[in-house]
Amino acid sequence: MITIGDDISLNPNIELLKPQTHENITIIPIKTEKTYIDILTLKKGLELGLVEIKECETSQVNTLIVKNESITPLILIDGEEVVGGDQNRIVNSTILIDAKSEMKIPVSCSEKNRWSYKNEFKQSNYIANYRTRLAKEHASRQSNHFQDIIWSSIDELESQSEFTSPTCAMEESYENQKFDLNEIITKFKIVPGQTGVLIMIDGEIKGFEVFLNSEMYREFHEKILKSYLIDNEVKNNAFTINIDSAWQAVNSAYDSSFEKIDATGLENAYGFENNEGLGTLYLFKNTIIHWSYFKKENKNNNDEMVEDTLLKTNI
Template identity: 60%
Template sequence: MIISSLDNLNVDIELLTPQVHENMAIIPLKTAKNYNIDLLTLEKGIELGLVNVKECEQSQVNTLIVENRSVTPLILIDGEEVVGGDQNRIVSETIIIAPRSSMKIPVNCSEQGRWAYKKEFMHSDYIANYKTRRAKEFARRKNHSVQHTVWSSIHDVEKDYSFASPTSALSESYDNLRKNHNEIVKSFEIAKGQNGVLVIVDGEIKGFEVFLNSDIYKQFHEKIIKSYLIDSKLGDSVFAVNVDEAENVIKNATDSSFEKKETKGLEESYEFENDSGLGVISLYENEIIHWSYFKKTEELSNDEILDAELESEI
């Protein structure tokens, strides 16, 4: 199923005052409607003991079981990480799990060098870095190996910072930069009513993220900023924030054609692509619950590079 636009969803996004730190800037986003749908997040669910994440009876790299004991639907956001089990994982796509139900969910390994039980799964302080999420989405659409793409992207992060986690765990690369990143994040405050963010590095728009309401956005604000920070070399370059260009990026994304995806839970999801970027929008009860956009790059995807390397070895 393809829908031509999001006009019927009445999308109206206000761009708030830009915030700048060195060569990185964000534009807080605020939708006209702050949806009051009652959804439990993975982080809160685990903290309250209402959500349990576990390995399958026979452990599988790309599948986990999530049990929602709450009377409220549970939302899992693309890229958020759980640590523990036989290895750390990131959620492959935004999913809503029905109340009082258990479900197998698709995940990707974010810790290549461990396959041994460590502890019960806990929610991570991080989501997958921006470049990993973007490469993962490209690989999925091209029917390339998403898991190899994720591993390759995590190795790139380690290479960029000359840091080697014993198990190539993405969370440990973040931990290595925690002190510096925590200080930088303080420069980007949550604006009143903000439920999304557009990120700019060296004057180039990298992507944006919108959530159904400001309460849920608050739980992801720091994680999203850090997911771009870890992929950015901060410096002293100066640029003017082009709000008109940002408005056009969002408008072009809104005006794209949307193709319905097969989904796992209660959500409806549509993927879209235009000349400048691609992304996914997820709906629940006909309202936007999560909308992500990634700018296209002319560089080869990590998976294409990996495929080329493997072919050269044959």
């Protein structure tokens, strides 16, 4: 049971299904209770011509305008990338935009060396890599401004893969490893009713992600897995799968203290942190629409990276 303040108690009835392993990577499919809230994803909204993303009248690095012409709310997922416009961006948090409305949303640049119009925005095939989202999650607890932390993380992604994009575009780092990533992804199958996934690498929990329903998860399955794979070396390294440690991560997230944080749209957002990890829970009508958890890697290193970057930029 998840308890938020005195008013909200949730029981998503999480099930951890049969683990799937390839080399040193294990995923554990997550299944939660069925929900029936009608919410439009960005992918479907763009395909149906019901959603438009555009620059502000005077372009701003950290703000975009999203217009939702659908009769249902539109969800944008934390770390989701849109490409085009004056530069590529990632969404700063999960946002639920009301039906038949237009909203300015907070974003971060994921392509720092381009500031010129390219084409209309479209959805990227990727979301922010695991370490970028983890760094952003840490930074969001100290400041609402973390653009330089995003850029620093993308620079690190290029450095570790010995690849340089002309515009330092996160998308290009993914494209550079596209063949290998696609090959690995085929080893992990979506199972019936799956609404989320827990990722283990070298036998250690890295994080988990839960979505509103199985249809929404299906859209993000490959993106989520790639976001972890691109940051970790895939190698032949046998290890024992400890399902108890997976349950421990889930239960520790359940038992965390949830603190309400500012939301952009219709969603209610709650940050949480414990000794093992941190993340954000997003609700709509007291139903989980998105829940992300990141295992802390090296607390001192994470904190030092955030503090150093904030100090350098006088944020």
